[in-house]
Amino acid sequence: MSLSRIRNSVLISLLTLGFGCKPAAYIYPVQENKQSCLATLEPRFSTVLYNAQVNVTGKHLSGILLFKTMPDSSIRVIFTNEMGVTYFDYEFLEDGFRVVSSVKQMNKKLVINRLKNDLSLLLLHGFDIDHPGILSSGTEAYYAFRRKKEQVYFITDASCSRLMRIETASAQKKKIIVNLTGNGSGMPDSVYLAHQSFEYNITLNKIIR
Numbered sequence: 001m002s003l004s005r006i007r008n009s010v011l012i013s014l015l016t017l018g019f020g021c022k023p024a025a026y027i028y029p030v031q032e033n034k035q036s037c038l039a040t041l042e043p044r045f046s047t048v049l050y051n052a053q054v055n056v057t058g059k060h061l062s063g064i065l066l067f068k069t070m071p072d073s074s075i076r077v078i079f080t081n082e083m084g085v086t087y088f089d090y091e092f093l094e095d096g097f098r099v100v101s102s103v104k105q106m107n108k109k110l111v112i113n114r115l116k117n118d119l120s121l122l123l124l125h126g127f128d129i130d131h132p133g134i135l136s137s138g139t140e141a142y143y144a145f146r147r148k149k150e151q152v153y154f155i156t157d158a159s160c161s162r163l164m165r166i167e168t169a170s171a172q173k174k175k176i177i178v179n180l181t182g183n184g185s186g187m188p189d190s191v192y193l194a195h196q197s198f199e200y201n202i203t204l205n206k207i208i209r
Helices: 003-015 109-123
Strands: 047-056 059-069 075-080 086-093 096-102 133-137 140-147 150-157 163-170 173-181 190-195 200-206
Touching: 086 109, 096 109, 109 163, 109 173, 109 190
Parallel strands: none
Antiparallel strands: 047 059, 047 200, 059 075, 075 086, 086 096, 133 140, 140 150, 150 163, 163 173, 173 190, 190 200
């Protein structure tokens, strides 16, 4: 079996794991009466490249993840390995999502939905950012949205000058924590996305060109 096919098989196994595990407890913040500021933090960019590392249950994958804003304002997200093999090419549209291409082994609904949901958090895609529920906890503001059976929280500092992290929770349990650094109004300099119910994390470090 070729190296690329082995890596593809590993990635499928990694992305389909995680069902039936008990997540960590989630503590909810309290309601706050204020206006949303998320529109000022929505990522705006032309092209961004990241070194990407994926780790799940002791397995490791690495490659280049490209985010590109197209002329029609859609966003393409393309993941390739070091050998130039494209694992997937996704398009986030204003009102939807499209698989442009995918290796056969990854062209499965479960894998696509998991990746789409993770990547949409970084892009604030699919959320009505002008009308969130707004809560607070200490010096942090939580901008809350319902996504199917889970809550999604975009967490900023009190002055809403930066997006510090993103969390998702279901049935009062944390599911995903995304820590961000150096984001401002563009894409962050680094991302660490960790699923809490099983060993699956993604690390992104921006490539400066």
